[in-house]
Amino acid sequence: MDKLNLRRELLSARASLTPEQRRANAAKVRETLLDQPWAQMAGLVACYWSIGTEPETHGLVFALWKHGATVLLPVLCEDDDLDWAVYDGPDTLAPGRFGLMEPVDTRRGPDAIRTAALVIVPALAVDRLSGVRLGRGGGSYDRALARVGPNVPTVALLHEGELIDGVPADPHDQRVRWAISPGGLTSLM
Numbered sequence: 001m002d003k004l005n006l007r008r009e010l011l012s013a014r015a016s017l018t019p020e021q022r023r024a025n026a027a028k029v030r031e032t033l034l035d036q037p038w039a040q041m042a043g044l045v046a047c048y049w050s051i052g053t054e055p056e057t058h059g060l061v062f063a064l065w066k067h068g069a070t071v072l073l074p075v076l077c078e079d080d081d082l083d084w085a086v087y088d089g090p091d092t093l094a095p096g097r098f099g100l101m102e103p104v105d106t107r108r109g110p111d112a113i114r115t116a117a118l119v120i121v122p123a124l125a126v127d128r129l130s131g132v133r134l135g136r137g138g139g140s141y142d143r144a145l146a147r148v149g150p151n152v153p154t155v156a157l158l159h160e161g162e163l164i165d166g167v168p169a170d171p172h173d174q175r176v177r178w179a180i181s182p183g184g185l186t187s188l189m
């Protein structure tokens with residue numbers, strides 16, 4: 001299946017999840033992530049502030065911040081690349097493009113992600129064998145993940161059924177090292 005049709009199918013499955021299912025999924029994903037020593041040790045974490053039917057991260061971002069990590073959240077640039085700014089609590093976000101909530105803090109530049117010790121990204125699907133990630137189609141995370149060093153854990157958060165075979169991959173498509181779904185953690189690559 002091509003990317004366009006696969007995205008359509010995955011988004012329609014997401015739309016059928018109830019708010020209760022989404023909340024329960026978010027709690028399981030958050031617990032799984034916070035159980036990992038490599039997540040607990042990370043002082044600087046790049047994450048995302050979920051919108052719509054994306055695997056929910058608000059509680060996760062808050063928990064990381066409460067535990068003392070510095071959390072970078074993306075700021076979407078005009079060219080769809082990602083700049084980064086520090087999350088400093090629930091009152092420090094303001095709406096940006098496409099209704100995305102973005103930190104009001106100083107922008108650290110697209111290269112700020114290079115300094116993260118843990119990178120948590122959204123995905124519509126991840127390939128079970130290769131770890132190739134399918135996003136929403138902006139190429140934003142392909143650019144961001146290309147800046148991340150090989151030893152930094154990269155994690156995609158998924159709903160059930162989104163770790164699949166045969167994710168279409170172009171040469172620019174980036175992989176992730178881990179996927180977390182409500183069913184647990186999967187090591188990739």
Ligand SMILES: Nc1ncnc2c1ncn2[C@@H]1O[C@H](COP(=O)(O)OP(=O)(O)OP(=O)(O)O)[C@@H](O)[C@H]1O
Pocket residue numbers: 003133134135136137138139140141142143146170172173
């Ligand atoms: N490193 C890059 N520099 C410039 N453009 C890029 C880069 N990587 C990908 N793109 C462009 O982004 C567009 C969308 O790519 P793709 O369909 O893979 O998005 P995606 O992975 O689903 O989105 P996202 O990364 O935002 O989640 C493509 O036209 C691609 O050429």
Ligand SMILES: [Mg+2]
Pocket residue numbers: 133134135139142172173174
């Ligand atoms: Mg891509």
